[in-house]
Amino acid sequence: MSDATTTSARPRVVIVGGGFGGLACAQALAGSDVETILVDQHNHHLFQPLLYQAATAALSPADITTPLRHILAQAKNITVLMAKVTGVDPAAKTVRLETGDPLAYDRLVLATGAVYSYFGHPEWEAKAPAPKSIHSVREIRSRLLTAFEDAERAKDEEARRGLLTFVVVGGGPTGVETAGAIAELARWTLKGDFRRFDPAKARVILMEGGPRLLAAFPDSLGDYAKAALEALGVEVRLGHDVEAIDDGGVTLNGERIPAATVVWGAGTRAAEGAAWVGGSQDKAGRIAIAPDLSVPGCDGIYALGDLALLKQDGAPLPGLAQVAAQQGAHLGRALRTGAPPTPFRYRSKGDTAVIGRRAAVFTLGRLRLKGRPAWLLWAIVHVYLLIGFQQRSVVMLQWIWRYFTAERGARLID
Amino acid sequence: MSDATTTSARPRVVIVGGGFGGLACAQALAGSDVETILVDQHNHHLFQPLLYQAATAALSPADITTPLRHILAQAKNITVLMAKVTGVDPAAKTVRLETGDPLAYDRLVLATGAVYSYFGHPEWEAKAPAPKSIHSVREIRSRLLTAFEDAERAKDEEARRGLLTFVVVGGGPTGVETAGAIAELARWTLKGDFRRFDPAKARVILMEGGPRLLAAFPDSLGDYAKAALEALGVEVRLGHDVEAIDDGGVTLNGERIPAATVVWGAGTRAAEGAAWVGGSQDKAGRIAIAPDLSVPGCDGIYALGDLALLKQDGAPLPGLAQVAAQQGAHLGRALRTGAPPTPFRYRSKGDTAVIGRRAAVFTLGRLRLKGRPAWLLWAIVHVYLLIGFQQRSVVMLQWIWRYFTAERGARLID
Numbered sequence: 001m002s003d004a005t006t007t008s009a010r011p012r013v014v015i016v017g018g019g020f021g022g023l024a025c026a027q028a029l030a031g032s033d034v035e036t037i038l039v040d041q042h043n044h045h046l047f048q049p050l051l052y053q054a055a056t057a058a059l060s061p062a063d064i065t066t067p068l069r070h071i072l073a074q075a076k077n078i079t080v081l082m083a084k085v086t087g088v089d090p091a092a093k094t095v096r097l098e099t100g101d102p103l104a105y106d107r108l109v110l111a112t113g114a115v116y117s118y119f120g121h122p123e124w125e126a127k128a129p130a131p132k133s134i135h136s137v138r139e140i141r142s143r144l145l146t147a148f149e150d151a152e153r154a155k156d157e158e159a160r161r162g163l164l165t166f167v168v169v170g171g172g173p174t175g176v177e178t179a180g181a182i183a184e185l186a187r188w189t190l191k192g193d194f195r196r197f198d199p200a201k202a203r204v205i206l207m208e209g210g211p212r213l214l215a216a217f218p219d220s221l222g223d224y225a226k227a228a229l230e231a232l233g234v235e236v237r238l239g240h241d242v243e244a245i246d247d248g249g250v251t252l253n254g255e256r257i258p259a260a261t262v263v264w265g266a267g268t269r270a271a272e273g274a275a276w277v278g279g280s281q282d283k284a285g286r287i288a289i290a291p292d293l294s295v296p297g298c299d300g301i302y303a304l305g306d307l308a309l310l311k312q313d314g315a316p317l318p319g320l321a322q323v324a325a326q327q328g329a330h331l332g333r334a335l336r337t338g339a340p341p342t343p344f345r346y347r348s349k350g351d352t353a354v355i356g357r358r359a360a361v362f363t364l365g366r367l368r369l370k371g372r373p374a375w376l377l378w379a380i381v382h383v384y385l386l387i388g389f390q391q392r393s394v395v396m397l398q399w400i401w402r403y404f405t406a407e408r409g410a411r412l413i414d
Numbered sequence: 415m416s417d418a419t420t421t422s423a424r425p426r427v428v429i430v431g432g433g434f435g436g437l438a439c440a441q442a443l444a445g446s447d448v449e450t451i452l453v454d455q456h457n458h459h460l461f462q463p464l465l466y467q468a469a470t471a472a473l474s475p476a477d478i479t480t481p482l483r484h485i486l487a488q489a490k491n492i493t494v495l496m497a498k499v500t501g502v503d504p505a506a507k508t509v510r511l512e513t514g515d516p517l518a519y520d521r522l523v524l525a526t527g528a529v530y531s532y533f534g535h536p537e538w539e540a541k542a543p544a545p546k547s548i549h550s551v552r553e554i555r556s557r558l559l560t561a562f563e564d565a566e567r568a569k570d571e572e573a574r575r576g577l578l579t580f581v582v583v584g585g586g587p588t589g590v591e592t593a594g595a596i597a598e599l600a601r602w603t604l605k606g607d608f609r610r611f612d613p614a615k616a617r618v619i620l621m622e623g624g625p626r627l628l629a630a631f632p633d634s635l636g637d638y639a640k641a642a643l644e645a646l647g648v649e650v651r652l653g654h655d656v657e658a659i660d661d662g663g664v665t666l667n668g669e670r671i672p673a674a675t676v677v678w679g680a681g682t683r684a685a686e687g688a689a690w691v692g693g694s695q696d697k698a699g700r701i702a703i704a705p706d707l708s709v710p711g712c713d714g715i716y717a718l719g720d721l722a723l724l725k726q727d728g729a730p731l732p733g734l735a736q737v738a739a740q741q742g743a744h745l746g747r748a749l750r751t752g753a754p755p756t757p758f759r760y761r762s763k764g765d766t767a768v769i770g771r772r773a774a775v776f777t778l779g780r781l782r783l784k785g786r787p788a789w790l791l792w793a794i795v796h797v798y799l800l801i802g803f804q805q806r807s808v809v810m811l812q813w814i815w816r817y818f819t820a821e822r823g824a825r826l827i828d
Binding site for chain 1: 474496514823
């Protein structure tokens with residue numbers, strides 16, 4: 001088989017990106033006679049909703065990843081290639097790879113997702129990593145744990161105070177979940193482990209530029225999240241924009257806060273992939289797509305998930321895993337039959353955010369849940385959605401264990 | 415509290431290294447009134463006997479590590495410091511740290527262990543990493559899995575054959591266990607995951623310079639290990655010395671074998687630490703110690719484990735976790751009372767090596783076990799010895815799951 005030309009009678013589908021959107025598209029094509037190639041620069045599907053748990057030493061990186069080719073092992077029509085895509089040649093209908101021959105396609109699905117955006121300050125990324133990849137969550141975990149280790153050896157109280165101050169930027173689900181998890185790590189997991197300070201005295205500061213946490217949720221749940229975080233000891237600062245981040249701290253509204261560790265969870269923008277096909281992009285770099293998920297003006301090219309901008313009922317669809325997954329499945333079903341895709345319509349199955357070990361919010365239509373019932377729903381749904389029975393059982397076991405003991409199994413500094 | 419001077423009435427014990435020896439010494443001192451400081455450059459105790467499982471994607475690195483300060487949390491007389499030691503000043507009775515003030519001691523325990531030795535070819539290390547640290551097992555895991563990924567995209571059969579050839583150097587327990595685990599990965603775990611080749615056709619070659627595998631075990635068990643590995647499809651080459659290792663393969667007895675992945679499991683030498691105190695060293699760099707574990711000529715300094723050379727009944731004690739742990743416990747009990755240590759005597763609790771999922775060898779005195787009974791004994795003992803109940807349950811669950819399915823939960827390329 002050659003990658004450079006398409007030979008089969010049926011059109012060959014190439015999917016770039018093995019996140020929720022690309023994987024759902026591949027799964028909808030599984031077992032058909034459509035030759036399908038899924039290309040990703042990593043060997044694994046990453047369960048992004050639990051990245052903050054890996055960043056805060058609750059789960060191991062491997063617990064939230066599954067090899068793409070293992071998920072698709074039974075689908076003999078699908079080939080998985082680990083390769084970095086560097087561009088698309090729409091005229092030749094090929095995808096350029098970093099190494100090796102270009103990959104020919106008849107239909108191309110772009111699903112490369114989003115990356116964190118630093119509001120025009122790319123230099124902040126090194127100082128304030130965001131929980132986005134396996135690499136970055138290992139970095140965050142090491143920084144968090146090393147700050148406590150260094151505090152045990154600190155020369156004076158002032159140095160110790162800076163080491164024990166943790167700033168989380170961004171009041172969306174990522175920021176809320178990360179701040180809550182750091183507070184729990186300090187207050188419960190590390191309790192009694194140090195001799196020269198009390199880890200419960202660590203300051204965790206969550207900063208949000210807007211007037212409320214969890215802006216995408218109903219106001220009452222945003223207010224609840226703030227109260228629940230404060231009960232955990234997190235300082236929530238609303239209406240505070242970051243002005244500067246340096247190695248020793250952050251500056252906001254003119255005030256400098258010495259903090260050895262800063263975690264980023266604010267805005268996102270479309271990943272590489274949008275630029276490959278030209279087309280119309282919004283200010284977050286997303287490709288404007290048609291309701292059938294095609295990229296206007298690009299024959300045979302589709303885009304979906306966080307990479308794509310599609311309005312529904314006048315508002316852009318949010319950058320959520322379930323939007324990407326529904327779009328991928330919708331497109332995959334159409335590509336399977338060869339018929340043009342019908343217009344896509346998103347149906348929310350509910351949004352969740354977790355504040356702590358026993359607190360969460362859940363909203364679906366007019367339904368609002370908070371506290372323990374929402375936490376339990378969150379835990380069940382997320383374990384169910386994890387791919388691989390072994391991972392489900394291991395994660396469930398770790399959560400049950402942690403629920404009762406507050407211990408974390410992955411306190412590993414790299 | 416100042417680290418720079420010792421102030422308490424009782425002598426202060428400083429232990430360098432949180433492996434089996436240093437940790438056992440600290441545990442024997444736990445709860446006493448002896449001020450004890452355990453220094454390690456990492457934050458965790460590493461369960462080295464299972465490193466090969468992390469290298470071959472069976473377990474996550476976090477599964478085989480536990481934070482040292484968490485193990486010792488209840489021992490209020492023990493302070494754990496994460497710091498890199500750079501030397502010892504025996505005259506001033508201080509330990510030099512990479513950052514910060516020197517650390518004063520009254521009694522010093524050196525337990526920094528061993529590193530792999532490349533027989534005078536340090537340049538081989540980058541080409542043939544050894545499963546010795548969290549960092550190196552991640553590297554080995556990535557190389558193993560990437561070789562299979564690259565094979566799916568290989569241009570021709572010759573390139574693919576090199577990518578699918580894995581050479582393991584050294585026929586001791588590490589080499590035997592690693593070769594067996596790679597063969598199982600290829601034959602069972604990856605079965606059905608690739609479209610362009612059959613992973614079971616991967617070549618796994620185990621090279622040993624001596625005439626028999628597992629030289630430290632009775633001959634019959636070495637022969638059994640060879641037969642069991644061959645039944646798994648491993649090519650065992652005895653009496654073969656490595657002459658060269660380059661990026662594309664190895665040369666042995668004049669024959670060049672193209673192989674993208676080479677794993678080292680041959681000789682070891684004492685880690686940094688031996689040179690700090692001078693004293694008599696053997697050719698593997700170990701410090702010759704007295705039967706009471708003290709370093710002759712160095713007042714108040716002890717050495718133990720893989721760093722130390724001690725003969726018993728005319729033969730040097732082997733570099734085993736249980737030797738280090740017994741020495742650490744023996745010394746810790748003496749330091750607890752303040753009495754001079756009595757001569758140490760090693761009592762073997764049995765040696766094991768694992769060949770595959772259902773095969774192992776075990777020897778204790780005249781007892782020899784092999785096959786499934788030895789495997790079961792190995793599994794029970796190793797789960798029992800893992801520190802932390804959560805880790806025990808997670809590892810046990812993963813082993814049970816893997817025993818029946820051959821799946822591996824940590825197929826993560828970094």
